[in-house]
Amino acid sequence: MARLSSHDVRERLLEAGVRTFSKAGFNGCSVQDITDAAGVPKGSFYNHFESKEALGAAALQHYWTDGACDQLKILTRLDMSPRERLRTYFEEATAEMAQIGFTCGCLVGNMAAELSDHSPIIAIQLSAIFLGWSGQVAECIRAAQAAGEIESNADPDQLAAFVLNAWEGAVLRARIEKADRPLRQFIQTLFTILLR
Amino acid sequence: MARLSSHDVRERLLEAGVRTFSKAGFNGCSVQDITDAAGVPKGSFYNHFESKEALGAAALQHYWTDGACDQLKILTRLDMSPRERLRTYFEEATAEMAQIGFTCGCLVGNMAAELSDHSPIIAIQLSAIFLGWSGQVAECIRAAQAAGEIESNADPDQLAAFVLNAWEGAVLRARIEKADRPLRQFIQTLFTILLR
Known part of the structure; x- marks a missing residue:
């Protein structure tokens, strides 16, 4: 295996962090679990992150900008009307959850449940993500x-805030069931009652 | 201190379980943390519960029937109209969250986020709780x-399902903020748009 650059090690840690936190929960995994999943030596972790919490905040940001935000682009597509975009957005997110067998859920919701009382740096990150997410959904509703x-x-x-709250709750219930x-049911209620 | 009966030890473990899981998360605490919080010897734990997971399921049930269900009685009070009952129910739940400084959140939502992929016995418990909760809110909406x-x-x-999903999401956001x-905002949207 070719020697990894420092940038590559960091990227691998971020991706392994997203996967491992999503599967096991933040408190359900160790730094060792993450370096194992990343395929990098444990010693390299602290060259990149001060703590598991610091990786948590960075992984959340990575999850949002690299994955979830891609899906948000649906909300600005010009080949559909605004209401169609909203429906497609939630239908695609549903299809994605089905693909992973309704496990893991949304890292934003999971980290909020697990860490908002314990980690101010993660709470600030979560706040910013919700604000941006809500703003984009609101823009589409306005249109x-x-x-x-x-x-x-x-x-x-x-x-928009109400809709995203209900989405987070529906994701939790889909994981249970x-x-x-x-x-x-969320999509049906949304489009037959709230946004009819 | 008087010797505790077996029943008392079990009750203490259940109550300490609810408190400790709510504060630290299921994976954020050990059996030792729970027996310390309960003020009982660690050795007594396994006389009552097979595992931390078994206590998790029992504590969830205890949380629901002893605490949360008390609040649900608001939904059947006869001194208020059905719509007033619904509003009072969510207002009381908001006041209760304020009292604990918007920490801890709802043990049902937290356990769903943390454990629904990992613990079938807890997922079954969560499913039953959501079904009962949703049924009582639906009854009040019907009235x-x-x-x-x-x-x-x-x-x-x-x-009812949509409303409770949105409530769980709003609780997460209140904990972040x-x-x-x-x-x-949840209450306002609920009564000016969804249940107007």
């Missing part, structure tokens, strides 16, 4: 209202 | 519809 696709003229920011029923 | 207090004639079970804003 759908302007296009006359949604009856409700309620505040889009307020609607190991089935897409709670996610399908 | 409010029958009393003409809610415009929407949407399926009460579907509405350490403020009641997400819970107040």
Whole structure:
């Protein structure tokens, strides 16, 4: 195996962090588990991160900008109307959860449940992610209202926050049931009642 | 100190389990942490529970029937209309979260995030709790519809599931922000849009 550059080691640690935290939970894994998953020597960890918590915050950021944000691009696609974009966004997210057998869930929600009382640096990261996520969904709702696709003229920011809260809850229930029923039900309620 | 009966030891372990799992997370504490919090010898643990997981399932049940269910009684009070009961229920739950400084959150949501992929016995317990909880909220929504207090004639079970999902999400956000804003916003959106 070719010698890894420092940049490559960091990338591997970030990716292994996302996978391992998603599967085992933050407190359910050790630094050793993460370096094993990354295929790098344990000693190299502390050249890149001060602590498991510091990797936690960086992995969360990596998960968001490299994975979840890709899916968010659906919300700005121009080949669909705003309401269609919203529906496609949640349908794609449902399909992705089905693909991984309704395990792992959303790293944002998981870290919020596990760490928001214990890690200020992770809580700040989570806050920023929710704000950005909510803002993008609100923008799409606003566009759908302007296009006359949604009856409700309620505040889009307020609607977006409620919708994403309900999505996080539905993801939890899908993981418990190991089935897409709670996610399908979320989508149906969203488009027949809240955003009809 | 008087010698504790076997029943008392079990009760102490259940209560210490609820407190410790709520504060530190399931994977963030050891059996020793729980017996210390309960003030009982570590050796007594395995007379009562086969494993930390078995205590987890029993503590969840205890949390639900002894604490959370008390609050659910609001939903059947006869001195308020059904819609008022729903509002009071979420307002009381908000006040309770404020009292504990928006820490800990809901043990049901936390265990779902942390354990639904790893513990079938806890997943089954969580499923039963959600079903019962959702059923009681649905009953109240149905009564409010029958009393003409809610415009929407949407399926009460579907509405209840959506509302509780959004509540779980709002609790997560309140813990991140350490403020009641997400819970107040949840209540406002619920009663001005979904259940208006």
